[in-house]
Amino acid sequence: MRIPPLYRHPVWQRFFAGAAVGGCISWLVFLFMFGTIQQKNSTIIERQAIRIKELNGYIQILEEDYQKLNQKNEDMLTIQEIEVKIQNFERYGIKDRLGIYKAEESVKEDLRSLIAKDLTTVYKNKEVIKKTVENKTLNINGKQYRLIVKELYFYTTISLVLEMKLAD
Structure with missing residues (x-):
């Protein structure tokens, strides 16, 4: 069995060359699109992480205030x-x-x-x-x-x- 002699036909040579160039171009387009999407997602994740830290700090402050108020109310409980x-x-x-x-x-x-x-x-x-x-x-x-x-x-x-x- 042997490989067909397609190197002699310029039509096939242009087809394979076009497929190789098209593959490279599509790969570059894919990398560009994937990179921009990843860039957007990473900035969104960073913003969300900062927001989560802020909200956790806020929750901690509220819980401390809530515990202080509960303690004060417990101290103020009287027999009615x-x-x-x-x-x-x-x-x-x-x-x-x-x-x-x-x-x-x-x-x-x-x-x-x-x-x-x-x-x-x-x-x-x-x-x-x-x-x-x-x-x-x-x-x-x-x-x-x-x-x-x-x-x-x-x-x-x-x-x-x-x-x-x-x-x-």
């Missing part, structure tokens, strides 16, 4: 209200809801000094609050009852869930 709920009074046959209401109001009155106090200060003195409530003796329908603190929740509202017990 006291809720008292007495449970298991049915166990002792007390049907007098008014007596239970008066007992709840009496406990609220004992704890009224906690209103407008700082939440952290009140929380640190939770044992004193428990002792204050548990040392209280209630007189309902001629019988003496003591209260036991079952649940005690602190936030802007102090919630007490109490249980009744006959006094000894």
Whole structure:
């Protein structure tokens, strides 16, 4: 097998020469277009990187301010209200809801000094609050009852869930 003698025909020589020159020119056009596109993309990426750094700095400043405000608001939290709920009074046959209401109001009155106090200060003195409530003796329908603190929740509202017990 041999290569056909195309070098003798000028038409084929011009075709292959044109293909080679066209390939080189198209390659140069491709490199130019690709280079300009890459140049645009790299400048866009640089601008976006700078913008990201600026926004990250801005976010960090906002987060610091947000944390400072949260800390300040936490420090400013005060007790606004006291809720008292007495449970298991049915166990002792007390049907007098008014007596239970008066007992709840009496406990609220004992704890009224906690209103407008700082939440952290009140929380640190939770044992004193428990002792204050548990040392209280209630007189309902001629019988003496003591209260036991079952649940005690602190936030802007102090919630007490109490249980009744006959006094000894």
